Amino acid sequence: MSDIVNLEHGVDQSAEEYITVMIADQLFGMPILEVQDVFMPETVTEVPLASQDVAGVLNLRGRIVTAIDMRKRLGLPDLEENKPRMAVGIESNGESYGLIIDKVGEVHRLSDETFEVNPANLDPRWVAISAGVHRLDGSLMVVIDVEKVLAQKETVIAA
Amino acid sequence: MPMDDLLSEFLTETTESLDVVDMELVKFEQEPNNAGILDNIFRLVHTIKGTCGFLGLPRLEALAHAAETLMGNYRDGAPVTQDGVSLILQSIDRIKEIMGELEANETEPEGSDEDLITQLDRISAGGCASEDDSAPAASAPVEAAPEPKATPSDVAPPAPKAGEATLDELEAAFAAAPSPEGMDVSPEAAAGVMAEAASSSQQVDDAAPEMAAAPEPEAEPEAEPEVAEAPREAPPEAKAASKDGPVKNQSIRVNVETLEHLMTMVSELVLTRNQLLEMVRRLDDSEFKVPLQRLSTVTAELQDGVMKTRMQPIGNAWQKLPRIVRDLANELDKKIDLQMHGADTELDRQVLELIKDPLTHMVRNSADHGLETTADRVKAGKPEIGVVKLSAYHEGGHIIIEITDDGAGLNTEKVKAKIIDNGLATQAELDQMTEAQIHRFIFKAGFSTAAVVTSVSGRGVGMDVVRTNIELIGGIVDVKSETGTGSTFFIKIPLTLAIVSALIVESSGQRFAIPQLSVVELVRTHNNADHRIEMINDTPVLRLRNKLLPLMALSKLLDLQMAENVLTDAVPEAMVPAEAPAIEAAIDEVEADSQEAPAEEVQAMPVPAEEVAGNSEPAKENADDNLFVVVIQVGAQLFGVVVDSVFDTEEIVVKPMSSMLRDISLFSGNTILGDGSVIMIIDPNGIAQSVAQTTSSTDTAEIEDEKHLTANDDTTAMLVFRAASEEPKAVPLSLVTRLEEIDAAEIERANGRDLVQYRGVLMPLVYISEETQRKTEGQQPVLVFSDQERSMGLVVDEIVDIVEDKLNIEIKADDMPGMIGSAVIKEKATEILDIGYFIEQAFDDWMEQREGVSLARGARLLLVDDSAFFRNMLAPLLSASGYSVTLAESAKQALDLKDRGIQFDIIVSDIEMPEMDGITFAETLRGDPVWKDTPIIALSSHTAPHIIERSRQAGFIDFVGKFDRQGLMESIKDCSTQLGAAA
CATH class of the missing domain: 3.30.565.10 (Histidine kinase-like ATPase, C-terminal domain)
Structure with a gap:
């Protein structure tokens, strides 16, 4: 499940590699350099009084990881219970975070040509975490801006 | 970038030097005739000046130079004035300011220090305008210079005789002062250097008037380097002359980051060890036990060591x-x-x-x-x-x-x-x-x-x-x-914040850690007991020793709901909340004799982790009925936090909350428990703030309480109860596994004996005597004693109290079966129960069914303990397990037995004993051919690593906590198994 498929190394200078993830029915992408690992979030301890989108904290190989529920962050309904979920581990300032998403897809190498800024009519909660959109064949991939995800917290509750 | 390195080195060093200068100057002002101090200051400032020149920092150099000049004058015997010292202090402040800028921008800031330099020069030049009004200085002139050189003109001619004496003295001390480098030089050479130093100082003296007249920066360096060199070659024995000099050769500079990293790694190690311990504890007979114990000790020592590096x-x-x-x-x-x-x-x-x-x-x-x-x-x-x-x-x-x-x-x-x-x-x-x-x-x-x-x-x-x-x-x-x-x-x-002892509690199905430091005591509340939660306008309070304690429910503070977390289905067994009364024996009512006391009591409770974890009945049913109040003290504020259950104390490694969660003031951090789950650490201060409004009436809680209520090492926590008769009875709390209340209707009778289904097995119930009331309805309090998988319930009428007291058994009750004797507990004569007796009653087949007994049978065991209580407590247990037990009250008595040629298979000895302690006893035995090979097990109430280590060195093969009955049995069993194998 956590297998990351096809780590190919192209030569295109302007291209960047993304790990794609699914949240609800939307395809998202995260720059591969930002991603530390992909794991199944198990035994997440809820943190009382924390903002809603913080799923809790968990122990990942001896490190305490703060898990952020991306569905909550994006204002999406919760995933049905008992469905397995995945998390993408990222690091910021020596702290570990995990973005809980539905599932992990594959690695795409995308060039600037397919990139566009956020459409003006995008939900503000989405804009708040998105760096832009890549036009792929048959689908659109929203690029998750990790810094933005970690920076904001209060706005989510307000939204 | 070598320059940057140099600069940062310079900044670090100079900041340190300046702090020293600050302190020394103040001292110097009080003792102006202490040449050692002056010399130290002079050298430090001189070094700063020199380094500044080298690094091209003209502002600093000029300022340091002016200050140094003035100090040079003092060293030459000029009277020390308060103004002068103040001015030097100001200059040092300015130097610090400039250094601050330097650190930030890597260049000297623009600006001029002419104001200070002019003043410094003026005073150096003897223009001590304020000398006359500076009373303190005048009252403390340079001792060895009876004729203070009031005016510069006096300084100009060669110093008078008295002045020269001063100079010599000064120089001698100067030379004697240790330098940071502290080079070793033979005494003869040193003598030469001294002479040189004296002559060079003569030059300084000569140079001084010149400078006084025209304070040019170049005037001094001529003479100075030699003077500065003199102390470098000071004889080593002279070091003792001044205790103020820095000694640097025993230490190295380590980056704080490196230390922090090391600390983090050790913390990880501690966590991993805890995890391993937790896992191995579940296995009954694991080959990992011994190496793990070693790992545990080493980890503890490593942790100690690393903590030391952080110590300042x-x-x-x-x-x-x-x-x-x-x-x-x-x-x-x-x-x-x-x-x-x-x-x-x-x-x-x-x-x-x-x-x-x-x-x-x-x-x-x-x-x-x-x-x-x-x-x-x-x-x-x-x-x-x-x-x-x-x-x-x-x-x-x-x-x-x-x-x-x-x-x-x-x-x-x-x-x-x-x-x-x-x-x-x-x-x-x-x-x-x-x-x-x-x-x-x-x-x-x-x-x-x-x-x-x-x-x-x-x-x-x-x-x-x-x-x-x-x-x-x-x-x-x-x-x-x-x-x-x-x-x-x-x-x-x-002493430290990184690793703390914490009480693990549970509220609404979630566990939290409360730092033990602030926990005063634990109280178990019960709707129909003395301690029950009462309400004043929906505000819960608790009567505790004639005082009202404000209460806050943790679930309310944290806004916890029992709502199912989406992820809880993945929660492992161990995370499921244990039944509330799990360790209530320790908690029922702990008379907190000190802040530490409850911790020890809880820890002393033999509550195997698996028993806590393995029972997965939810605690919700009797939510209001069986609650625990954790009494917390923050400063003078005393309040109770209501939780559903209390597990255990654990040494936890405090990890900071991630920045996203840091604004929750009720948590001071989080930690990973032995079972791998993450829990939040409650910040008592945060709770105190939430409770603050309600506490004015209890703010008077005496901190003094702590002082007169000091825990004594000799005290034993006793569980006092009533059964059969009005006289109170007691057992050591440590022997009790749990306190339970059993529904009387559930008691079954089979084969002439009362049984109750307890945790999936039938547990025999034993009565102290026939007179014990047998309840037919309602709750029947029972003390549960467990030994390996077996449990026995001792039926009592009422649990009275837990008392921490010195145990002094006075009368040996031979006639009363099941009694060890009487002791005065809380000023009342109390009968002390012999649990071994009741265990025998519960399981007359105890011996047959015990695993490994066949090997143990007949093994001759010598128990050495000065405490009658422990002898009486352990002997029946050991006999019951099939050992032939001999008792000795002291090491001496044991040695007498040896001299009489009696042989034993195993010796169990207390460590703390009067006259000859266990360590000496073991060493004596190891050095004696007769009992040299008899395995000897240490028994002690102190389980500090160094004591364990010492006892191992002394020849003990194992070390068991005095209250760890099960540990002792296992250790003896291991021993006898080996004996059996060897035989």
Whole structure:
């Protein structure tokens, strides 16, 4: 499940590699350099009084990881219970975070040509975490801006 | 970039040097004839000057040079004036300022120091304009120079005889002072150097007048380098001459980051070890046990070692104080003697950083508000010089800092007036308070005792800020004051913040850690018992020893709901909340004799983790009926936090919350437990703030309580209960596994014996005597004793109390089966039960069914223990397990047995015994051919790693905690198994 498929190394200078993830029915992408690992979030301890989108904290190989529920962050309904979920581990300032998403897809190498800024009519909660959109064949991939995800917290509750 | 490295090195070094200079200068002002101090300052400033020149920092160089010139004059015997010293201090402040800029921008800031340099030069030139009015200096002239050189013209001709003597003396001391490099040189060579030093100083002397006339930077260096070199070649034996010199060869500089990283890694190691221990504990007979124990010891030692590297002497936080007090004395026109004791007391650097400011503030306060003006002091018949004494020492896991002044003491009436003015309390309330309680109001927010707000203190930052800061790191602060004789402030802070002992509690299905440091006691509440939660307008309170304790439910504080977490289905067994009464025996009502006491009691409870974890019945059913109140003290504030259940204490590694969660004030961090789950650490201070409004009535909780209620090593926690008769009975709490209440209807009778289904197995119930009431309905209290998989329930009428007392068994009750004897507990004659007897009653087949008994049978065992209680407690148990037990009251008695040629298969010996202790006993045995090979097991109530290590060295093959009955049985079993195998 956590297998990351096809780590190919192209030569295109302007291209960047993304790990794609699914949240609800939307395809998202995260720059591969930002991603530390992909794991199944198990035994997440809820943190009382924390903002809603913080799923809790968990122990990942001896490190305490703060898990952020991306569905909550994006204002999406919760995933049905008992469905397995995945998390993408990222690091910021020596702290570990995990973005809980539905599932992990594959690695795409995308060039600037397919990139566009956020459409003006995008939900503000989405804009708040998105760096832009890549036009792929048959689908659109929203690029998750990790810094933005970690920076904001209060706005989510307000939204 | 070599320049940057150089610069940062320079900055670090110079900052340190300047701090020393600050301190030394203040000392120098008081003892102007102490050449050692002057020399030290001179050398430091000289080094700074030299380095500045080398690095191309003209501003610093010029300033340092001017200051050095003036000090050179002092060294040559010029009278030391207060103005002069102040000026040098100012220059040093300026140097620090420039260095600050330098650090930020890597270049010297623009600006001029002409103002200071001109003044310095003027005084150097002898233009001591203010010399006459500087009384203190005049009263303390350079001792060896009876004819102070008042004017520069006097200095110009070669120094008079007396002056030369001074110079020689000065130089001798100068040469004797150790240099940082401390090179070793033979005495002869040293003598030569001394002579050289003397002659070179002659040159300085000659140079001095020149400089006085025309202070050009070039004038000095001619002579200076030689002088500066002299101490470098000082003979080693001269080191003892000055204790002020730095000794550097025993230490190296390590980057703080490296240390922090090391600490993190050790923390990880501790966690992993805890995890392993947890796993192995579940396996009954694991080959990992021994190496794991070793790993455990090593980890503990490593942790100790790494913690030590983080330790810094508290003196580092005091360095600036002499200067501050000196300036203060000048400003307030007081005479203050700052005494510092225990500056080498070490504590964690993190803690050190955090107490620096509060300490400074308190010393300022003592000097400003505490000490009277000189005139007032004289009027009161006190010495002119007021004393502010700072002392630090270790006590337990804490460091105690005392700040004492011999001033007027707190003015209780003024404090009272202030309290009423600020509406902190009413007159009526105050009337009921003791003086000490009133004094504690100075720590309340918005309180300042100074009638006049001076520039020194009373700038709105009061003692409440000090208190807050100290409490933030889990410390407490208190004051004791006596009118007319002075005040003492006590600060008690933990040595370290990284690893703490915490109580694991559960509320609404979630576990939390509460730092043990702030937990005073645990109370179990019950709707129909003495301790029940009562409500005043929906506010819960608890009557506790004739006081009302405000309560806060943890679930309410944290806004917890029992709502299912989406992810909880993945929760492993161990995370499922255990049944509430799991370890209530330890908790039912712990008379907290000290802050540490409850911790020990809980820890002493043999509650195997699997029993806590394995039982997965939800605790919800009797939610309101069986609750636990964790009594917490923060500063003087006492309150109770209501939780559903209490598990155990654990050493936890505090990890900071991620920045996304850091604004939740109720948590101070999080940690990973032995089972791998992450839990939040409750911040008692955060809770205290939430409870704050309700606590005014209980704010009077005495911190003093702590002092007279000190835990004694010799005390034993006893569970007191009633059964069969009115006389209280007791068993050591440590032997009790749990306290249960069994529904009387569930008691079954089979085969002439009462049984109850308990945790999936039938547990026999035993009655103390036939008279014990058998309840037919309602709840029947039962003490559960477990031994391996077996449990036995002792039926009692009522559980009275848990008492921590010295156990002194007085009468041996031979006639009463099941009694060891009587002891006075809480001033009442109490019968002490022999649990071994009842276990035998419960399981007459105990011996047959015990695994490994066949090997043990007949094994001859010698038990050496000075305590009659333990002998009587253990002997029946050991006999019951099939050993043939011989008792000895002392090591000497045991050795007598040896001399009589009696042989044993196993020896179990106490460590702490009068006359000959266990260690010596073991060493004696190892050195004696007769019992040389008899395995010997240590029994002790102290399980500190170093004691374990010592006992291993002495020849003990195993070390068992005195209350770890099961551990002892296993250890003996292992021993006899080996014997059996060998035989």
